[in-house]
Amino acid sequence: QPVPPVDAEASISRFQNYLRIKTAHPHPDYSTAVSFLDSLAKSIPNLHTRTLYPATPDKPLLLVTFPGSNPSLQSILLNSHIDSVPAEPSKWSHPPFSAVRTDDGNIFARGAQDDKCIAIQYLEAIRNIILTDPHFTPIRTVHISYVPDEEIGGLHGMAKFVESKEFKQLNVGFFLDEGQASTTDQYRVFYADRSPWNLVIKAVGMPGHGSRMFDNSAMENLMKSVEVVSKFRENQFDLVKAGVLANSEVISANLVYLKAGIPSGDGNFAMNMQPSEAEAGYDVRLPPTVDPDLLKKRIGEEWAPATRNMSYDIVEKGPLRDYMGRPLMTATNDSNPWWSVFKDAIKACGGELSKPEILSSTTDARYLRQLGIPTFGFSPMKNTPILLHDHNEYLKDSTFLEGIKIYESIIKSLSSFE
Ligand code: MET
């Protein structure tokens, strides 16, 4: 029986159709996305699916299973989050949920890189594996999880899932999650993430007429803090600019909002009033190697000192250490047998990997590393600008297709590893 040819155009259409589902926060359409992925998985022979609700009925998680011949071996879990960050359509050259494909092959959509590409690539890779070799049976079972809420911290998604009995029954031995695009000809792989803190610094101070000059206004107090944090940020960034450390190896503290002022009722602010409260919000990211207590000390003493009427609030979005108290990092040496299997699989299909890195952003991988499960971040996008969370996010059609080939090799190798 002749093997039907792999239909690349059909794979691209399926990618575009998935991109067209409005999965952006604050109201991601999880039910449409899950039914789309569920039917897609069911159109591939040998795949089974289950929909789980680890947290609440409005936050589904789709689990796809490609059964292995030896269920006593630990399984492989591939992951993709369903949700996307918001997009501002007026700032885009194509509507963010149109998945327009330009003449040069770029497919524009929110989620094209982060991370709806891998969602479809996993399934297309398995489809191609079965198509080209109908007798291929993995030795280890391969699961794919499609999880909600990653972009808002994963508390009602992966964090809950890893605590469930369904997860424990999967007996996961190796986990693969999203990574980031590479601007070079080499693929990037990530062995750790930075952990996010949401830091809010608040100032109170003397209110008064807009014309008066006095010490200790809330604005003055807050702006002094903003200067101190900016200085810290500059010092960290200088290490990056000098090539001493990578972006992901320093602490970043980026100002993401400022809130102050007395509303004048017409959407503006009263200009002749000095407010008695002001606050600043920071996205802070900590590399796995830093001591969180030292940073907290610095925040309390230097960034938001009580002596200047300042207070602060830190929301830690997820774990920083595993249950043994160790930093969340996956070994990339012989102590981790999965490392060479993964590396060799990339090489086997002609790909090259750059030196393993810490991811500058954060993924659900931290919840698996917390359990001590070997975990890498990987999204096969080379020669591609890094556009996650940016305007005009896109992925080239040929890059998407290359990624499917990479996953064919990875899935075959990982699932055949005894
Ligand atoms: C707030 S948890 C992480 C969410 C998102 N993936 C980010 O890195 O910003």
Ligand SMILES: [Zn+2]
């Ligand atoms: Zn992502």
Ligand SMILES: [Zn+2]
């Ligand atoms: Zn993201």
